[in-house]
Amino acid sequence: MSHIATLTFSPSLDSATLTAKIYPEGKLRCAAPVFEPGGGGINVARAIQRLGGQVLAIFPAGGPTGQHLTELLQAEGLRVAVESTRDWTRQNLHVLAESTGEQYRFVMPGASLCSEEIHGLRQKVAALPAHSLLVISGSLPPGMDVADLVDFIVFAKQNHLRCVVDSSGPALAAAVAEGGLLLIKPNLSELAELTGLVLDSPQAIITAARSLIAKRASKLVVVSMGPQGALAISADQSVQVVPPPVKKLSTVGAGDSMVGAMCLKLAASASLEEMVRYGVAAGTAATLRHGTQLCDRDETQKLYQQLATGS
Template structure:
């Protein structure tokens, strides 16, 4: 049975096209559309599948966009357990402006979930026999109480799974006190949670420990962009520099790839230091590939090996 379950509460069918110039009131002649299944947990599952991980993606699915997304996932071989909904799956529309290199992204809100639909999503998680980890990633659909993360924490305690959360805004703030296993906020999101600027290493590590003390999670991983990542847990404080990679892709999917790398390593019994290395390697690999590909396994493995061979993680006592 799958070692990792991902939950995407507000998935999207991502549509990408290009045009030379985006101008108001004009008909814009676009190139062919590229369709990809999207949403945090779905992206995590796609990366896990690419890396040879044993995972299944659970998500609500409705309408023509949902049917297309489901078929795309099945065609790619990603194991899925969709839950049908009355509302249609949302679409996200991206236009690349070829004349300037700018990108315009239009994201729709998505459908509301009924309590019955939400209950069936939770039941789908419980139907998976003894997963090591549950990854809840992405935004919430309109009207859904952020207290859902507390419900997920209770469910994980009951089934013996580690809860990994990657979300933002009010949904992330609602995770205070739920005692997830791991959260992965950005440095900007941590600054919002603690209410202050975090300009130096010491302030960042202190903020991570504050989130642990406030009951967000046992382990906090802060993504620092070009400065790498920070991991804090009980008795451990790790910092890893960003891995240099050649240009070739974009930042889209880097955060989801990092979560996938972290979770895959943890599900396989790796140490926190090894998990951080795998997460940073997967996030860096996403910068080397087109957004629709997310990561290549050989890139991740090569970057992880390079990080392991070098002095990539610095450990301090909190």
């Protein structure tokens, strides 16, 4: 089993509450907030932990919000490598309006990182054992641009780490242009933008993904397809897994749960089919839970077996 680490450049302390209804000007009386860790790589790490895996979460944190975030992760039993920062870690706010069932998500800009703090994160990456999986997930904060992200990918490859990148927009495009990745997880529109191809059929999706594989952008491509699940593609295989019909309570955390589950299977050298099936099972399991909760291990295993048998 390979070592797994996640790298989150823009973590957050997420607070969730509810109120009767949302309207302008007046005071909105809210319930006591619930605090949870947030940020792409951090949630991937939490999903791996919930699924029974071992993982190290690398991230910057500063101020009382950063301390609270770190304490929450440690309370979950997660191993952390924290780079202390001058700026306070951001705090996001999620509000549920009970009268309508609508959820409002107020996402703040990430805390900026200076060059010394970026260097500190790089040194934590350098300490990882060779051939570890390094999952880089989430947005970039002020003080970082796509060139810094590419530098991290180059540095990781020089240290013989296998990179999984789950991002979007210019960050994903820059990572793909650098290449040498183990896994990327674009959705259909992102894959079309990356390749410039029209994705009007399953074969067109496979062809587009393999054009990236042929350029050595990534060894594996898993395309998120919404209700149609996911299509996993390698140089010589393709497997589509469609999730079973379930009553979704929330889609928050589904993508991070999926990535975490797939990385567990990658670390265990599982087959392409096992990897994507477990990923879809974990992503689906996350939708069965309220708010920002991630996948449950027992529910994920149940769905995994259901997908395997087709029952």
